[in-house]
Structure formats: structure tokens, C-alpha cells
Amino acid sequence: MAKIIDGKGIADKIYEELKEEVGTLKDKPGLAVILVGDDPASIVYVRNKERACKRLGLNYKLLRFPQSIDRDELISNIRALNKDERVNGIIVQMPLPKHLDPFDIVSNIDPLKDVDGLHPDNLGMLLSGKPRIIPCTPFGIIELLKRENIDIKGKNAVIVGRSNLVGKPLFHLLLSLDATVTVCHSKTSDLKGETHRADILVCAVGVPRLITADMVKEGAIVIDVGINRVDDKLVGDVDFEEVKNIAGAITPVPGGVGPMTVAMLMKNVITAYRLQKGEV
Numbered sequence: 001m002a003k004i005i006d007g008k009g010i011a012d013k014i015y016e017e018l019k020e021e022v023g024t025l026k027d028k029p030g031l032a033v034i035l036v037g038d039d040p041a042s043i044v045y046v047r048n049k050e051r052a053c054k055r056l057g058l059n060y061k062l063l064r065f066p067q068s069i070d071r072d073e074l075i076s077n078i079r080a081l082n083k084d085e086r087v088n089g090i091i092v093q094m095p096l097p098k099h100l101d102p103f104d105i106v107s108n109i110d111p112l113k114d115v116d117g118l119h120p121d122n123l124g125m126l127l128s129g130k131p132r133i134i135p136c137t138p139f140g141i142i143e144l145l146k147r148e149n150i151d152i153k154g155k156n157a158v159i160v161g162r163s164n165l166v167g168k169p170l171f172h173l174l175l176s177l178d179a180t181v182t183v184c185h186s187k188t189s190d191l192k193g194e195t196h197r198a199d200i201l202v203c204a205v206g207v208p209r210l211i212t213a214d215m216v217k218e219g220a221i222v223i224d225v226g227i228n229r230v231d232d233k234l235v236g237d238v239d240f241e242e243v244k245n246i247a248g249a250i251t252p253v254p255g256g257v258g259p260m261t262v263a264m265l266m267k268n269v270i271t272a273y274r275l276q277k278g279e280v
Ligand code: NAD
Pocket: 137, 160, 161, 162, 163, 164, 165, 166, 167, 184, 185, 186, 187, 188, 191, 204, 205, 206, 207, 210, 225, 226, 227, 228, 257, 258, 259, 261
């Protein structure tokens, strides 16, 4: 039976460490969140970020706009936040309505305030092996692996999902830690053949129970990023009940990668504060 990786417990430990760090700073770092429209999942995610800021005593500001907001108005609000000295981190909650291009919008955030790590400057630095602000979910996955003392060097890591948010940045992080990394996606011809070779298997797709026990090598480390609502319950992309009998360790949903993502966002706000003060 696999070890269940306690993402929430590890995130709690990170909050303790961050709280101590915040106590040593001259001012309170601040996060501004932009929410466009009223997607219920986004509202929950934004609330979790507000709660995390409160827990650490960080300033928090929410800017809500209607679904119909046009590009120029949204960007002028982002530019005002770029100039606001009390705001050290800015995030635009995804998904955005169809008429707004996420790449265009995120590119207008000051890269030193881009605490989601999705500005092309920050992604470029990651690709160059000089990470500055790292996207929160992949950052949280690496932190989980490190704190669980899981060897990465020389291992076969297989990522299912190639999004800019998760799969692509995680590819670079695992590669920089000397894993041999394979990225699978919706057009991969033999998904089971690929996942079965994985010592470390990460699934970030958004399809409930896509990964079944026959796709997992015995003893593999399985990291489930997926968040899917099925019959009013949250489930991941991995068939947890089956796969836990095969894997060496596995993250649950909820309580695995999710809490780590928010904790790493808080870490990024503090890093952004220090970058703006010229401390790092
Ligand atoms: P996305 O929709 O941008 O990307 C999904 C990826 O899955 C694509 O690269 C696609 O090629 C691939 N894919 C789709 N169907 C597939 C299939 N049948 N086989 C193999 N690959 C397939 O999604 P995303 O933003 O990366 O999010 C993925 C999932 O992770 C979602 O459930 C999302 O809610 C969740 N998520 C969780 C957290 C967290 O903190 N836990 C953070 C971000 C995303």
C-alpha cells in the first residue's frame, strides 16, 4: 500500500516557515488578485488565496470586473497595480473570458510582480535554468518531492499534460534536477506504455480517473494534480483507490497538490517583495 503524501501537512509547515520570514521583513508584502466574471471554481480559488494571505498577515486586495470588461480597461488596471508600491504580487485568476488573450494580459504584469510566474520573462528564465519566480503548482510539486526525500536524479519522470501552467514548467524543473523527463498529452499514441515506465508520474489533465492501476509501475511516485468535480465530490486524474495499491507513494485529492499550490503562491509573494527591494 502506497504512502499517502500529506500535501496539506507539508503546506502547513511551509506556512509556519513563511510566517517567521514575514516577521523579519520591514513592511507587509501585498498581493492583488484580479477576478474577471463569476466562475464558481475561480471564486473558491480566490477565497483560498485571501485566506492564505490573512494567515500570514499579508496585505490582500481583490479587484473584481464583469465578464464583459475590455482588454484596454483591464490592462490599465494592471498598470496601476504595477505602479502601486503596496502591491508586491499581482495575479489574474484564470480562466479569462474568450475575448481576452491570457498571454497578452499576463505579459502586461510587471515581471517582478508576476507571482504566478507566467510572464514570458519568468518562463524564459526558467527555461534558461535560472528560475526567478516559478509557477506555483510545479513549484509545489518539486517542494513536495524534496520534503518527502524522493530521489529525482536519474529517475524516469513522466508528466501527463503539457499546459503552460503545469506540464511545461514542471518539465524544466524536473530536467534541471536531472530526471529524464517525458511529457505526454492528448495526442500521445501509447499513454499506458509511457506512464508504465515512470518512476515519478505526474498527471495534470482534468479527466477523472484517467490513470488506472494497469498504467502505473509498482512502487512509482504518483502526483495527482487534477481537480475534477464528480457527483459533488472532488477527485483527481488518478484512480486513487486502485492506484494506491500499486504505487510507492501517492498524493490524494483533495489535500495533495492543491494546498501546496497556494503555499507556494505565498512564497512567491515574499520572493517578489524581496526582488523589488533588491534583496535577492
Ligand atoms: P489544461 O486543460 O490547460 O491542459 C490539459 C492537458 O492535458 C493538455 O496538455 C492536454 O493535451 C492533456 N490531455 C487532455 N486529455 C488527455 C488525455 N486523454 N490523455 C493525455 N493527455 C490529455 O489543464 P491545466 O490547467 O494544466 O490543468 C489540468 C488539471 O489540473 C485540471 O484538472 C486543473 O483543475 C488541475 N489543476 C490543479 C491545480 C492544483 O493546484 N491542484 C493547479 C492547476 C491545475
